Amino acid sequence: MKYTEKGICCTGFKAAGIKEEKNGLALISSEKEASCAVMITSNRVKAAPLVVSSRHAKKGRTRGVVISSGNANAYTGRQGIKDAEAMCTMASEELGLKKEDFLVASTGIIGRKMDMQLIERQIKEAAKRLSSKKEGSQNAAKAIMTTDTFPKSVSVKTQLKNGVEIEIGGIAKGAGMIAPNLKHATMLCFLTTDAYIPDSRIKKCLETAVDMSFNSTIIDGDMSTNDMAVLMASGTAGNRDIDSKFQHALNHVATELAKMLARDAEGATKFIEVEVKNAKTGSDAKKAARAVAGSSLVKSAIYGNDPNWGRIIAALGYSGADINPDIITLLLQNTKDSVCLIEQGRVRAYQDSWELKAAEKILDADEIKITIDLHTGTKNAHVFGCDLTPEYVRINSEYTS
Amino acid sequence: MKYTEKGICCTGFKAAGIKEEKNGLALISSEKEASCAVMITSNRVKAAPLVVSSRHAKKGRTRGVVISSGNANAYTGRQGIKDAEAMCTMASEELGLKKEDFLVASTGIIGRKMDMQLIERQIKEAAKRLSSKKEGSQNAAKAIMTTDTFPKSVSVKTQLKNGVEIEIGGIAKGAGMIAPNLKHATMLCFLTTDAYIPDSRIKKCLETAVDMSFNSTIIDGDMSTNDMAVLMASGTAGNRDIDSKFQHALNHVATELAKMLARDAEGATKFIEVEVKNAKTGSDAKKAARAVAGSSLVKSAIYGNDPNWGRIIAALGYSGADINPDIITLLLQNTKDSVCLIEQGRVRAYQDSWELKAAEKILDADEIKITIDLHTGTKNAHVFGCDLTPEYVRINSEYTS
Numbered sequence: 155m156k157y158t159e160k161g162i163c164c165t166g167f168k169a170a171g172i173k174e175e176k177n178g179l180a181l182i183s184s185e186k187e188a189s190c191a192v193m194i195t196s197n198r199v200k201a202a203p204l205v206v207s208s209r210h211a212k213k214g215r216t217r218g219v220v221i222s223s224g225n226a227n228a229y230t231g232r233q234g235i236k237d238a239e240a241m242c243t244m245a246s247e248e249l250g251l252k253k254e255d256f257l258v259a260s261t262g263i264i265g266r267k268m269d270m271q272l273i274e275r276q277i278k279e280a281a282k283r284l285s286s287k288k289e290g291s292q293n294a295a296k297a298i299m300t301t302d303t304f305p306k307s308v309s310v311k312t313q314l315k316n317g318v319e320i321e322i323g324g325i326a327k328g329a330g331m332i333a334p335n336l337k338h339a340t341m342l343c344f345l346t347t348d349a350y351i352p353d354s355r356i357k358k359c360l361e362t363a364v365d366m367s368f369n370s371t372i373i374d375g376d377m378s379t380n381d382m383a384v385l386m387a388s389g390t391a392g393n394r395d396i397d398s399k400f401q402h403a404l405n406h407v408a409t410e411l412a413k414m415l416a417r418d419a420e421g422a423t424k425f426i427e428v429e430v431k432n433a434k435t436g437s438d439a440k441k442a443a444r445a446v447a448g449s450s451l452v453k454s455a456i457y458g459n460d461p462n463w464g465r466i467i468a469a470l471g472y473s474g475a476d477i478n479p480d481i482i483t484l485l486l487q488n489t490k491d492s493v494c495l496i497e498q499g500r501v502r503a504y505q506d507s508w509e510l511k512a513a514e515k516i517l518d519a520d521e522i523k524i525t526i527d528l529h530t531g532t533k534n535a536h537v538f539g540c541d542l543t544p545e546y547v548r549i550n551s552e553y554t555s
Numbered sequence: 556m557k558y559t560e561k562g563i564c565c566t567g568f569k570a571a572g573i574k575e576e577k578n579g580l581a582l583i584s585s586e587k588e589a590s591c592a593v594m595i596t597s598n599r600v601k602a603a604p605l606v607v608s609s610r611h612a613k614k615g616r617t618r619g620v621v622i623s624s625g626n627a628n629a630y631t632g633r634q635g636i637k638d639a640e641a642m643c644t645m646a647s648e649e650l651g652l653k654k655e656d657f658l659v660a661s662t663g664i665i666g667r668k669m670d671m672q673l674i675e676r677q678i679k680e681a682a683k684r685l686s687s688k689k690e691g692s693q694n695a696a697k698a699i700m701t702t703d704t705f706p707k708s709v710s711v712k713t714q715l716k717n718g719v720e721i722e723i724g725g726i727a728k729g730a731g732m733i734a735p736n737l738k739h740a741t742m743l744c745f746l747t748t749d750a751y752i753p754d755s756r757i758k759k760c761l762e763t764a765v766d767m768s769f770n771s772t773i774i775d776g777d778m779s780t781n782d783m784a785v786l787m788a789s790g791t792a793g794n795r796d797i798d799s800k801f802q803h804a805l806n807h808v809a810t811e812l813a814k815m816l817a818r819d820a821e822g823a824t825k826f827i828e829v830e831v832k833n834a835k836t837g838s839d840a841k842k843a844a845r846a847v848a849g850s851s852l853v854k855s856a857i858y859g860n861d862p863n864w865g866r867i868i869a870a871l872g873y874s875g876a877d878i879n880p881d882i883i884t885l886l887l888q889n890t891k892d893s894v895c896l897i898e899q900g901r902v903r904a905y906q907d908s909w910e911l912k913a914a915e916k917i918l919d920a921d922e923i924k925i926t927i928d929l930h931t932g933t934k935n936a937h938v939f940g941c942d943l944t945p946e947y948v949r950i951n952s953e954y955t956s
Contacts, residue, residue, distance in 0.1 A: 199872030199880045229868050229880065229902065264865020266906050377873035379865075450851075451951055458952020464665020464780075467630050471600030472778035479600045479630065501630065505667050544945030550852055551859020 155312040155403050161291025162309070164321040165348040166388030169290035170283040171297030172276050176224045176262070177269075178297035179276035182344055183218035183249060183284055188386040189351055190216040191360040192257065195381035202227045202234030203258040204382055206242065210254050214353050217255035219344060219384055220245040220277060223298050223327070227260040227268050228379040237268040244274055248281035259382045261300055261327060261342055295325040298342055301549060302327050306414040312403045318393040320349040322403050326368075326411040341368060343383040343411060345404070350389035351396050359396070359404060360385040367408035370440075371416050371538045372447045416538040421545030424456060424522055429536045430475075431527045438475040438528070439535035445473030446524060447539035456522055457541035461486070461513035463495045463503055466524065476530065483527040488519035498529065556713040556804050562692025563710070565722040566749040567789030570691035571684040572698030573677050577625045577663070578670075579698035580677035582646060583745055584619035584685055589787040590752055591617040592761040593658065596782035603628045603635030604659040605783055607643065611655050615754050618656035620745060620785055621646040621678060624699050624728070628661040628669050629780040638669040645675055649682035660783045662701055662728060662743055696726040699743055702950060703728050707815040713804045719794040721750040723804050727769075727812040742769060744784040744812060746805070751790035752797055760797070760805060761786040768809035771841075772817055773848045773940045817939040822946030825857055825923055830937045831876075832928045839876040839929070840936035846874030847925060848940035857923055858942035862887070862914035864896045864904055867925065877931065884928040889920035899930065 162169050162182060171180040192211040194204040210216070220241050227234050242256040260268075280297075284290065295305035309323035328341030343364075351359060364383050385404075417425045428447040433439035446452055449469040455462040463484060470477055484496040493512040495503040503509040516522070563570050563583060572581040593612040595605040611617070621642050628635050643657040661669075681698075685691065696706035710724035729742030744765075752760060765784050786805075818826045829848040834840035847853055850870040856863040864885060871878055885897040894913040896904035904910040917923070 197869060197872035198874075198876075198878055199868050226865070229865060231881075231900070231902070263863070264868060265902055265904070377869070379869050379872055450947075454948050454951035457948060460952055462664070464627070464630060467600050467665060468598060468778070468780050471598035471780055473599075475599075477599055480632075499632070501632070501666055503666070542948055544948045546851075547855045547858060547943055547945045547948065550855035551861055 155310050155406065158309045158311050158321065159288045160309045160321065160323055161288055161295065161307045162323040162325050162344055162346045163286050163288060163291045164323045164346045164388065166390040167346045168284040168286045169294040170280040170285060171293035171295070172280050173297045177272060178223035178299065179273065179280050180221040180294035180297040181218060181245060181277070181280040181284060182294060182346070184216065184386055184388055186388065187215045187217060188388045189214055189353060189356055191357040191385045193360060193364055193383045195378055197377050197379050199229060199379045201260060201380040202230055202238040203260045204380065205235060206238040207257040207259065207382065210242065210257055216257055216386060217249070217251050218245065219257040219259060221259045221298050221342065222273060223300050224262040225260060225266050225268055226262045226264045226380050228264040230265070230267060233267065237270055240270060241273060241277065244277045245281070248278060257384060259342055261298065261380050264379060291323065291325060298325070298327040300327065301420055303418055306411055306418070308407045308410040310403050310407055312399060314393055314399050315397050318391055320347060320391045320393060320400060322347045322407050324407045324411050326415060328415050341378065341381055341415060343368060345385045345407065347387050348391040349387055349396055349400055350391065350393050351387040355396065356385060356387060359401060362401060363404045363408040366405055367412035370536060371412045372444060413538055416540050419540035420549045421543040422540035423543055424520055424541040426456060426539045426541065427523045427536060428539065429523065429525045429534070431525065431534050432531055433528045433533045434476050434531035436533045436535065439533045441473045442470055442475040442477065442526065442528065443535045443537040445469040446526070447537040450542055453542035456517060457543050459514055459517040461503065461510050461517060470526065477528055478530060481529045483529065485525040486513050486516050487523040487525065488516045489521055491516050556711050556807065559710045559712050559722065560689045561710045561722065561724055562689055562696065562708045563724040563726050563745055563747045564687050564689060564692045565724050565747045565789065567791045568747045569685040569687045570695040571681040571686060572694035572696070573681050574698045578673060579624035579700065580674065580681050581622040581695035581698040582619060582681040582685060583695060583747070584650060585617065585787055585789055587789065588616045588618060589789045590615055590754060590757055591785060591787045592758040594761060594765055594784045596779055598778050598780050600630060600780045602661060602781040603631055603639040604661045605781065606636060607639040608658040608660065608783065611643065611658055617658055617787060618650070618652050619646065620658040620660060622660045622699050622743065623674060624701050625663040626661060626667050626669055627663045627665045627781050629665040631666070631668060634668065638671055641671060642674060642678070645678045646682065649679060658785060660743055662699065662781050665780060692724065692726060699726065699728040701728065702821055703819055705819055707812055707819070709808045709811040711804050711808060713800055715794055715800050716798045719792055721748060721792045721794060721801060723748045723808050725808045725812050727816060729816050742779070742782055742816060744769060746786045746808065748788050749792040750788055750797055750801055751792065751794050752788040756797065757786060757788060760802060763802060764805045764809040767806055768813035771938050772813045773845060773938055814939055817941050820941035821950045822944040823941035824944055825921055825942040827857060827940045827942065828924045828937060829940065830924065830926045830935070832926065832935050833932055834929045834934045835877050835932035837934045837936065840934045842874045843871050843876040843878065843927065843929065844936045844938040846870040847927070848938040851943055854943035857918060858944050860915055860918040862904065862911055862918060864914070871927065878929055879931060882930045884930065886926040887914050887917050888924040888926065889917045890922055892917050
């Protein structure tokens with residue numbers, strides 16, 4: 155597997171993006187009909203574009219996606235549905251297609267009417283700029299940003315087991331309102347590939363990749379009304395089926411994008427990975443990892459380089475996971491050092507211990523890994539997260555103004 | 556029902572407290588054997604004093620409680636249990652009693668060995684100072700504080716239906732690590748009464764009061780290892796049974812204490828009450844209220860007077876409650892004004908509406924109430940909470956250092 159510069163402009167795909175202050179618009183188009191899978195938020199309040207995209211994705215074929223940023227088109231009633239449909243109509247008309255050929259996504263503030271004049275102008279402009287070059291993907295990645303501080307894009311090429319070379323690309327956005335316990339997706343993510351994926355497998359491919367990437371990322375515990383992940387396969391690579399190497403590469407692209415979300419989390423200064431090992435069940439491992447990565451107290455302590463490991467133990471205790479606190483092993487790492495704070499229930503990091511001092515130094519880094527061995531089974535899970543900072547509160551107390 | 560100054564020094568009870576910088580110790584003693592009920596955290600990691608108190612409370616009788624602040628005596632293994640037992644022994648010996656006559660509670664940092672020399676000195680000192688006057692209760696309320704900025708005490712007297720006058724008093728502490736979904740208690744709270752409560756009813760009395768007060772309070776979503784609530788009844792009032800007026804007064808004392816916790820939440824500038832009305836089930840009402848009061852994005856917006864009501868809708872959507880977003884009514888209030896942002900699904904507070912401007916003004920207050928009418932049933936719930944501020948992060952990034 156090698157990284158490429160193509161972004162989502164894999165063979166068969168074009169992209170374009172326009173960003174005008176808070177309002178952005180991106181287009182992704184497939185030259186021929188692509189097979190597709192769509193995952194949307196499990197929030198009971200589903201934004202209008204999600205409703206429309208679910209409808210349009212039913213046949214498993216698409217010609218592209220139109221994405222707006224700035225206004226979420228959520229909690230906008232019937233007019234919202236009409237506006238989301240209109241976005242598909244506008245985009246498809248520019249390309250001589252039918253509205254059902256397009257998917258639609260939006261991100262931004264909830265409960266505001268769409269400015270359809272602005273959208274129409276931007277769609278027309280974006281359609282003209284559609285490009286199969288990397289700049290097309292780059293502009294699309296920028297256009298979908300809201301509070302993101304950098305565009306998020308990953309693309310790779312790899313060979314299937316039979317030697318056929320395939321490409322996978324992805325762009326994503328999202329820096330807040332990202333949460334645990336999602337049944338489906340968690341932010342906006344658009345994945346493309348030139349591989350052929352059988353209709354019977356494309357949904358499962360996407361679900362597998364999303365589960366270990368975006369659904370394992372916790373920023374603030376707030377689940378959005380607009381989360382959406384799309385996988386489009388142009389099938390131009392010439393393969394007759396996919397194999398584990400394809401899934402591996404797709405997982406990798408999705409995971410790298412998810413890590414970018416955590417790194418770019420609103421106000422965050424540190425990327426945190428929580429790994430839980432040897433849990434009784436997969437669900438126990440996930441619950442435990444999510445509780446630690448989601449704890450405001452753990453996140454605040456890490457922000458302040460405070461080795462207050464008792465908060466990790468407390469989070470494990472309320473996680474709902476089946477744990478035995480007396481046999482836990484707890485490790486803290488950064489990219490250079492590591493220290494064992496608790497070894498099979500025996501506390502090493504007591505006050506004034508060298509372990510506690512080492513922990514404080516380890517925390518003074520951009521990337522922190524917390525490893526917890528529950529010693530009760532064989533199941534593992536990881537979660538990506540970030541620290542909680544005063545800046546997070548500042549950003550989220552000023553967003554609409 | 557009238558407020559009194561007695562605090563927990565109801566007839567039959569004495570109290571004392573010592574606070575030496577971060578280390579505090581409080582004693583509450585009952586002149587005669589009191590009947591008692593104890594509730595403890597549902598965290599899987601239970602601090603040593605909780606284990607010991609549960610054991611000592613089994614017979615439903617007690618002579619008092621010894622409480623230390625500064626060190627949680629949690630995740631301290633066998634030594635922690637020995638230390639908690641020793642605290643009971645020390646306190647009881649000072650009063651010529653057996654160790655089983657005493658309950659014990661602690662609050663503070665997790666994972667540190669107790670300084671038993673300090674504890675012993677403080678217990679001896681506190682035993683000498685035991686007083687039935689209000690100062691005894693006041694000193695106890697101060698001694699159990701950690702990051703609290705003010706002592707929390709409420710006491711009332713009321714008449715049962717048959718005219719017997721009874722007293723109820725309570726002190727509590729807690730400003731962080733306070734969380735939703737607790738099956739039992741949520742912080743330290745000690746309630747006393749001179750009423751007689753039949754053994755068959757005392758546990759239910761406490762559970763009812765805790766459920767609508769402390770278990771309906773959300774500060775940061777982190778559930779502690781040390782939460783404990785105790786109700787002690789001296790039975791000196793002369794009543795033969797309790798009635799609804801007793802429960803009403805007990806609920807009131809607990810609720811006032813819970814509100815104090817939310818008001819004194821770490822770094823908080825605003826008290827928030829979320830009321831959910833007309834839900835399908837009680838569980839739906841609670842889930843909905845907790846999701847809104849617990850949302851970092853809602854809390855941050857309220858801190859910044861940002862009327863970003865879409866975040867409330869998003870939180871309702873992911874709460875797990877059975878809701879129909881199209882018929883929700885959403886009201887925002889402070890003690891002076893109120894505004895309807897959404898009326899049965901119809902958005903009033905669109906951009907540039909007077910409702911949105913009014914909402915911004917209403918948010919500029921110390922006490923905010925969010926009322927959500929789900930229009931799907933008849934069940935109600937309320938939750939007390941607070942805003943999320945940069946100061947919360949600052950406090951929690953520096954706690955152990």
